[in-house]
Amino acid sequence: MSKKDLFIASLLGGAIGDALGYTVEFMKLDEIKSRFGEDGITDFELNRYTGKAMISDDTQMTLFTADGLIWAKDRISERGIGSYVGSGVYQSYLRWLYTQTRSMPDEHYDWLLDPQPHExxxxxxxxxxxxxxxxxxHTCLSALESNKMGTIERPINDSKGCGGVMRVAPVGLFLHNDPEQAFIVAAEIAAITHGHPSGYLAAGTLAVIIAELLNGKNIAESAERAIAILRSHPQHEETLKAMEAAIELAESELNHEEAISRLGEGWVAEEALAIALYCALKETDFRKAVIMSVNHDGDSDSTGSICGNILGACHGLNAIPEDWVNHVELKELIVDTAGRLYDRNETV
Ligand SMILES: [Mg+2]
Known part of the structure; x- marks a missing residue:
């Protein structure tokens, strides 16, 4: 399995989990079952006009994260100075804000809408x-509209919504050679919009899991390494507790519906990460794991998206059902973006 393959599989896997979960994002488990049957939702609902399964904001923002890293990498290479966050990812998120609101927080950002050399x-x-x-x-929108870039040192708010963690898989891919740096960069990227420690530390933790999967570790080993790095950062207790609960429940005989409900609903970052990790540990089959990760009371598209990111980075493209690959919206852009991210990584 080539590393390029894993880049593509992680981003496509995330998009697939997102698309499966988006249909049931705001439904309780009993509502999901009454609509789709006792097994819950098990397949894409295709849009009747496009024939595709629609992705949600999780995949949209993940693509802007990847594009921002590519942008930053090229600018840093050219100028010899800069940071991934300040030289590309923040700017890329302002572009995302524009896609959703048709406005920028300040007119001096209008140049960001022009074609850039990296594209x-x-x-x-x-x-x-x-x-x-x-x-x-809402947290992502309002933080970016404020015209201030949130940082770990100067938190933009006290939110730990899962909007920070659900978009950082590209960081783990891109910086897999250096998992400790991947943690820091992913946490900083989440802190642009999410100021609560669990909001950004969960993002750092996911990036390490993804990075170590690229480095050939299995999911359990990657989670252990992520926990070790997480522990070295202040205010890690809540995220650590969620990670440990996910691992312990995955090793237990408890049925998965009960286990997931003990981990929470995934609206907040450490719970979304924990539910996704639990499912990826519990079930090695891509289809079964992703189905498990979206059938619960909570934020199904985000837990599905993170679970798909992890599974893709672990098992590669061959493990992803072909019918899902062929029907997920924006497949071509996702594959192309993953390839360009991989190409930049090669020169790290
Ligand atoms: Mg979403």
């Missing part, structure tokens, strides 16, 4: 699917 071959703003509102997170 000669493909341009993210050309995809109309990214302009459609797919239940975007």
């Amino acid at each position: 000669e071959s493909n341009r993210i703003l050309n995809y109309k699917e990214l302009f459609s509102a797919r239940a975007p997170g």
